[in-house]
Amino acid sequence: MATGRTHRPATRSRGIPEATVARLPLYLRALTALSERSVPTVSSEELAAAAGVNSAKLRKDFSYLGSYGTRGVGYDVEYLVYQISRELGLTQDWPVVIVGIGNLGAALANYGGFASRGFRVAALIDADPAMAGKPVAGIPVQHTDDLEKIIKDNGVSIGVIATPAGAAQQVCDRLVGAGVTSILNFAPTVLSVPDGVDVRKVDLSIELQILAFHEQRKAGEETAGEEAVTASVPKNTPKGPDGDVPVVMPA
Amino acid sequence: MATGRTHRPATRSRGIPEATVARLPLYLRALTALSERSVPTVSSEELAAAAGVNSAKLRKDFSYLGSYGTRGVGYDVEYLVYQISRELGLTQDWPVVIVGIGNLGAALANYGGFASRGFRVAALIDADPAMAGKPVAGIPVQHTDDLEKIIKDNGVSIGVIATPAGAAQQVCDRLVGAGVTSILNFAPTVLSVPDGVDVRKVDLSIELQILAFHEQRKAGEETAGEEAVTASVPKNTPKGPDGDVPVVMPA
DNA sequence: CCATCTTTGTGCACGCGTTCACAAAGACAT
DNA sequence: ATGTCTTTGTGAACGCGTGCACAAAGATGG
Ligand SMILES: NC(=O)c1ccc[n+]([C@@H]2O[C@H](COP(=O)([O-])OP(=O)(O)OC[C@H]3O[C@@H](n4cnc5c(N)ncnc54)[C@H](O)[C@@H]3O)[C@@H](O)[C@H]2O)c1
Ligand SMILES: NC(=O)c1ccc[n+]([C@@H]2O[C@H](COP(=O)([O-])OP(=O)(O)OC[C@H]3O[C@@H](n4cnc5c(N)ncnc54)[C@H](O)[C@@H]3O)[C@@H](O)[C@H]2O)c1
Numbered sequence A, B: 001m002a003t004g005r006t007h008r009p010a011t012r013s014r015g016i017p018e019a020t021v022a023r024l025p026l027y028l029r030a031l032t033a034l035s036e037r038s039v040p041t042v043s044s045e046e047l048a049a050a051a052g053v054n055s056a057k058l059r060k061d062f063s064y065l066g067s068y069g070t071r072g073v074g075y076d077v078e079y080l081v082y083q084i085s086r087e088l089g090l091t092q093d094w095p096v097v098i099v100g101i102g103n104l105g106a107a108l109a110n111y112g113g114f115a116s117r118g119f120r121v122a123a124l125i126d127a128d129p130a131m132a133g134k135p136v137a138g139i140p141v142q143h144t145d146d147l148e149k150i151i152k153d154n155g156v157s158i159g160v161i162a163t164p165a166g167a168a169q170q171v172c173d174r175l176v177g178a179g180v181t182s183i184l185n186f187a188p189t190v191l192s193v194p195d196g197v198d199v200r201k202v203d204l205s206i207e208l209q210i211l212a213f214h215e216q217r218k219a220g221e222e223t224a225g226e227e228a229v230t231a232s233v234p235k236n237t238p239k240g241p242d243g244d245v246p247v248v249m250p251a
Numbered sequence C: 001c002c003a004t005c006t007t008t009g010t011g012c013a014c015g016c017g018t019t020c021a022c023a024a025a026g027a028c029a030t
Numbered sequence D: 001a002t003g004t005c006t007t008t009g010t011g012a013a014c015g016c017g018t019g020c021a022c023a024a025a026g027a028t029g030g
Helices: A010-014 A018-036 A044-051 A055-065 A077-088 A103-110 A112-117 A144-154 A165-178 A204-222 B010-014 B018-036 B044-051 B055-065 B077-088 B103-110 B112-117 B144-154 B165-178 B204-222
Strands: A074-076 A094-099 A119-126 A139-143 A158-161 A182-185 A198-201 B074-076 B094-099 B119-126 B139-143 B158-161 B182-185 B198-201
Touching: A018 A044, A018 A055, A018 A077, A018 B204, A044 A055, A044 A074, A055 A077, A074 A077, A077 B204, A094 A103, A094 A144, A094 A165, A094 B204, A103 A119, A103 B103, A112 A119, A112 B204, A119 A144, A139 A144, A144 A165, A158 A165, A158 B204, A165 A182, A182 B204, A198 B204, A204 B018, A204 B077, A204 B094, A204 B112, A204 B158, A204 B182, A204 B198, B018 B044, B018 B055, B018 B077, B044 B055, B044 B074, B055 B077, B074 B077, B094 B103, B094 B144, B094 B165, B103 B119, B112 B119, B119 B144, B139 B144, B144 B165, B158 B165, B165 B182
Parallel strands: A094 A119, A094 A158, A119 A139, A158 A182, A182 A198, B094 B119, B094 B158, B119 B139, B158 B182, B182 B198
Antiparallel strands: none
């Protein structure tokens, strides 16, 4: 019997829930602010308030990293900053490439918050020959032809896609082919990638649509059902799943 | 305005789970693409593949909207586009203001995908007097002094914050005070808002940190399992130029 | 050294979201 | 009409995430 090795895959071995991972950067930001004010320790209650989460949730999150708190006192700010940074992999340098230097790509390149946490813009890549060599945010834009070489020369494993939607999958494939295993996608497309590659997407349009949904719901509540644009939607009756078929199908 | 009806049982009254709402825009996008190709009907299996989700999940999502499919055939594309659009509130016009016309704000203003789905940039607002009157994306930037008037004159209920983090809460308060009830926040800050106001955040830094976490985990797995759990400086940094991390264990 | 007080760490219950699996519904052919 | 075949709609089981509530740990003061 191997020592300590469980039968479970790595996801369980490291044991940090995805939801917790997503909150760690939030805690880190709050802790960094405290650190800059030279606050030595902080209670779960205070830190939770600053991060906008439940204090029990925060304590449970930290418990996954180990027990770094002191009962009756709280958590040591500096120590926690270090532990979370290490857990997130921010103690090392992450070269990043941005592909598609248009409106958004240029804004990202100019974004100061990038470098603040170990992320370094290693290269800017665009398909437009007219942009080649032109500096954006002090970094010369390089042509897509050299994408593979750029990735390999710089040891890049994280890529940001800010091209039009139509080019995103193709760019993605090339990034992955060159060795990139993490992608942040700003293009409004579903990217398909092989196992082992992580994709996260930032989709402005989706966010707005979600807001619009709730906005409409709020407005609808105030004016109590005034719509009736086309036959009222069948209230999803919990007990009568079928039966009503009045909704007309427009051929 | 909200007349004391701050209670919030509506989430269940309308009955559409939040997770489903978040996927509707995804389905809508895939359906729109099918519609443009004049595809008349689509099965849950096909549509699910296009949207990158499980087909059973998709069917259950649609079941919350009512039963719009035909067994043995699938879903009518045009009809579904309409139903989802209506459910999301996209059949009406949503005037939006963007506050903070810097790198990111300007990119957002120039973003074509904005207008495509009922969202209309009603105004651009910035605190910099030098920007006042200057057109960005064909729209003249207005000064923050007039924020309240702009919101009210245009009937704006959705606001986008793209100011520096330090100004975000203040801007948020003014937006809410003027009647905005949905906010999309790009600044890396936790915004606090009264009940009845929805906030969604887009945080590039957090996304990158989450990717870095998984990236580090992948790298750690490759180099075969032992890894100093506590203390000790991270060692899997072949070319790490950081080399600092002087933080030491307290106590 | 003991009492008290603060705050952590976590057991537990609950609700939401996901997925499987299948009966029923309907299209289509004969 | 009847049978076959496709695909929906959903019951049910399961796992994850959340938050309450509390015992234990440790600091602090006498
Ligand atoms: N601008 C925004 O605020 C915003 C917001 C949300 C999403 N988006 C999305 O981000 C993407 C970029 O938006 P944008 O406004 O910057 O567009 P843009 O047209 O200004 O820029 C796109 C850039 O990508 C380059 N490009 C095109 N094909 C390429 C390829 N195959 N390889 C490399 N580069 C290529 C173009 O040369 C151009 O410079 C789009 O998919 C858009 O939908 C933009
Ligand atoms: N640029 C990016 O790619 C990017 C990415 C992620 C997040 N962000 C965040 O988005 C925000 C904006 O980033 P940016 O790069 O555009 O910054 P920026 O400095 O280029 O622009 C900020 C703009 O906000 C204006 N402003 C400042 N205070 C204001 C106030 N009180 N009211 C109205 N306007 C005000 C400034 O005049 C300026 O025009 C920041 O919080 C940043 O952290 C930016």
